[in-house]
Amino acid sequence: MIKRIIAQTAGVAVLGAAIAASAQAAEFNLKMHHFLPAKAPAHAKFFQPWADSIEEASEGRIKIKIYGSMSLGGKPPQLVDQVQDGFVDIIWTLPGYTPGRFPAISAFENPFMVTDAYETSQALQAYYEANPEVQKEFADMHPLAFWTHDRGVVYSKGDAIDSVADFAGKKIRNPSRPVAAALDALGATPVGMPVPEMPQALAKNVIDGTVIPFEIVPALKLHELVDNAVEVQTEDGRGLYTAVFLLGMNKAKYESMPADLQQIMDDHAGMYFAKLGGEFFKNAENFGRKLIDENATRSQMPAAEVKKMQEATANVPVEWVKEMDGLGLPGQKLLDSANAMLEKYSK
Structure with a gap:
């Protein structure tokens, strides 16, 4: 009888721990939206591992679900508004899809401004970080990273x-x-x-x-x-x-995160992401x-x-x-x- 009570108590403890872990995992469920199908290499072999890495680093407190093919609605040029309005939490898009809205970032879209995706992605991210005029264009969101594809x-x-x-x-x-x-x-x-x-x-x-x-x-x-x-x-x-890519996050959502989770997002963004994205797009x-x-x-x-x-x-x-x-x-x-x-x- 005593053994049965101990076993039941242990079972309840395990169940309680599982429920707690589940609750923790749901702390930030982020929706990411983009324009390519889920079967595209960028979705399955690049963004999904990136999202999985964030989930692992946050011990399940951040979970990112990725929606391809504009499956949450709208057209690719509307992705910027979707993330700024909070309809989604993260987007992958091209600033060039909204002509005239982000003029300064388009410097790298001039002719012959690309070597390969790995090198040029780092150059683009560094350009963004070095120029307040470029940063100002993205003041209504939280830019996670910029990168490019290889030679067109x-x-x-x-x-x-x-x-x-x-x-x-x-x-x-x-x-x-x-x-x-x-x-x-x-x-x-x-x-x-x-x-x-x-x-x-x-x-x-x-x-x-x-x-x-x-x-x-x-x-x-x-x-x-x-x-x-x-x-x-x-x-x-x-x-x-080449074309400029943007990984952007809803500003309010990012700011609502505690400092330790913001740090995890930061660790998976910026130059880290530019190198990661550039290397993937080059090899792809x-x-x-x-x-x-x-x-x-x-x-x-x-x-x-x-x-x-x-x-x-x-x-x-x-x-x-x-x-x-x-x-x-x-x-x-x-x-x-x-x-x-x-x-x-x-x-």
């Missing part, structure tokens, strides 16, 4: 776009205003659209091609929709373009290349044409500086800072 590639249906002349008259999808300006300077017709709209636009011939990294090929099945992929790289390793290029090689034609733009492209787009950053100046921002200072950071973090 020029994809096309039909013939390869492997010279400056080949851009003339082509309708090419672009991710941001600086990239649109570069495509326009090359004679193409830029068509702005978020990533999820791209496959249908290609299938229905709304666009003739797109600029995007290899990393996104598997998620969009881009290898089934294009015939050619042309890599653009200068002699010093710079690519045609390989599978996309493989799919293109199996289903389409991959080639390198000739060096002479790359130089022509640099010359043709040389005025884009000049105009970017003027635009920043017109907005009351120190355009040349910001561009110089971006270039200095890219040089610092490039090997």
Whole structure:
């Protein structure tokens, strides 16, 4: 009888501990929202392990549930408002999806402002941390980190776009205003659209091609929709373009956390995350290349044409500086800072 009572008491204690642990685990249940499907490598192999690491470090007090494919509603350009309004707690998006809203962070979206994702992501994060003007743009949220994808590639249906002349008259999808300006300077017709709209636009011939990294090929099945992929790289390793990514958190939610949990979020953010994201996006290029090689034609733009492209787009950053100046921002200072950071973090 006594043994039975002891066993029952022990069982109650274990159950009580389990209930307490469960309650602790529910302290901060965060919703993260983004635009790619859950099967995308970035969702399953990057963001999910990152969320799991935070849960482990917080001993279950922070749990992040990730929702892909805009499954909580809205369109990709609305993600910024969703996190600022508290509809969701964390977002992954591109500031370029809301043109004109975050102008200073777009310095890295000017032509030939990328080496590879790992180096450029660190340069971008350092640029944000070094410039109050850039930080001010994100005052209505708590930015966790910034990073970029690898060198953008020029994809096309039909013939390869492997010279400056080949851009003339082509309708090419672009991710941001600086990239649109570069495509326009090359004679193409830029068509702005978020990533999820791209496959249908290609299938229905709304666009003739797109600029995007290899990393996104598997998620969009881009290898089934294009015939050619042309890599653009200068002699010093710079690519045609990259896009700025933002991992943003609701400001009130972050501030509601106790200091120890804020520290855990901080430990998984900033330069730590920029390195992590940059490395993942750089390495993720390989599978996309493989799919293109199996289903389409991959080639390198000739060096002479790359130089022509640099010359043709040389005025884009000049105009970017003027635009920043017109907005009351120190355009040349910001561009110089971006270039200095890219040089610092490039090997």
